[in-house]
Amino acid sequence: MLINGKWAKDFQPVQDEDEQGRFLRQTSRFRSWITLDGAAGPTGTDGFAAATERYHLYVALICPWASRTLMARKLKKLERVVSVTVVEPFLYDQCWRFGNYPGSQPDPLYGYEWVHQLYTRADPHYTGQVTVPVLWDKKTHSIVNNESADIVRMFNSAFGPLADECVDLYPEVLRDEIDWVNERLYQSFNNGVYQAGFATSQFAYEEALTRVFDSLAFLEHSLTGRNFLVGDRLTEADIRAFVTLIRFDVAYHGLFKTNLAHIRDYPHVQDYMRRIYAIPGVSETVNFDHIKQGYYSIKALNPTGIVPKGPRLNHIIIPAHESPDTWAMAK
Ligand SMILES: N[C@@H](CCC(=O)N[C@@H](CS)C(=O)NCC(=O)O)C(=O)O
Known part of the structure; x- marks a missing residue:
């Protein structure tokens, strides 16, 4: 995990546990929303207006949370609006890595080796787990949101006519x-x-x-x-x-x-x-x-x-x- 922007603790699946040995999942830290006019959504700050080719989605195909955002992107026909990079499937000591494993791609935006470099680019003092999915803004070079539940909702309704409006995943x-x-x-x-x-x-x-x-x-x-x-x-x-x-x-x-x-x-x-x-x-x-x-x-x-x-x-x-x-x- 990252502590104050430095890679400090090698990947361990158990992020946190309670006194009875129950696994506790960390809450997501970046919670801004893309909206049609760029106004703030239910959480986070404003300035993220829907646009073609402005946003990029980083995913791992092992991950169910990332995959649900990929499914929403496909079903809403946002492939040409939101680009995607798939990281390598392995959980390395420094967690998610970019590379050429079949089905994965190098980082197209910055040539980074590790996903944690995106987190410190977004927040040089970030402390926490480095998780996928990450919805990235190419304009401000920052993370819009790293909570898949929010990203699915945004893909469903934030892109208006840029997406397939006949499909509604949350009627x-x-x-x-x-x-x-x-x-x-x-x-x-x-x-x-x-x-x-x-x-x-x-x-x-x-x-x-x-x-x-x-x-x-x-x-x-x-x-x-x-x-x-x-x-x-x-x-x-x-x-x-x-x-x-x-x-x-x-x-x-x-x-x-x-x-x-x-x-x-x-x-x-x-x-x-x-x-x-x-x-x-x-x-x-x-x-x-x-x-x-x-x-x-x-x-x-x-x-x-x-x-x-x-x-x-x-x-x-x-x-x-x-x-x-x-x-x-x-x-
Ligand atoms: N709340 C997040 C959870 C994402 C999550 O936990 N992703 C896992 C992969 S399945 C991850 O990146 N784990 C790395 C870690 O915990 O260090 C979401 O739904 O987007």
Whole structure:
């Protein structure tokens, strides 16, 4: 992590924990908003007006939080408005690094080696974890926002006609229900898998595990007889559920020990995950190789660095008859 702008503590997955060994996630520090006219949004400062080619998104494809911003960018057809750089999948001692690993790119703006250099460019005295996603402003050379929940909302509504206005991931009439589902899933499922994986006590692990599988039961029940979690269309709630589901069998089941069952044991959830994966653009935001390489590079959980060969990809996304023998490792 960075302390007062200096790289001071090598990457450790557990950022903070409570007295019972529960993993606590740091709150995001940069919270400004892009708005159509550049006025301040609900948090942060003003001056970030929607514009083409002004903003850049830094992501890691292992990361569910970064991937949900990538999904929103795709679905809102913002590819030509907001450019993207993918970092290497590995969690190095200095955390996220730029490079040429397949599917990753060097930093196009400053030629930096490390993402933490962006943080100190934005704030020379920054103290905290260096996380992705980062939404960067090329005009002020600073971070607009590093909270994926905010970035998804901005991509949905801040770019007006620069984005596809026919797509609304947070429709007014469904907001209460979306907020409820988001809340239901965030701690127990999206963050719950991390709380199981990063628990430092048996008690905290089992507590998180129970909540993760309660959530899968909730999803299975909610998706019986319907295509989406809220209303009859894809919303933010589906994006949030999908990014955790698609990583579940590939990474969390093994590395995070969330192994009471697989996604394929929940037929409605599995169909739903496959349905979302098949939406044009979505599969381009999923890279199973990055997901596996990245999670299994977390030394504290996997000291040998051995990356498992399975599971077979056709158990996850492709119906068995279409691809008899594809491995998740295959690029
Ligand atoms: N609240 C953040 C969380 C982002 C986050 O924790 N990203 C992880 C990757 S999945 C990260 O960058 N971790 C590096 C670290 O904690 O040092 C968001 O949703 O944008």
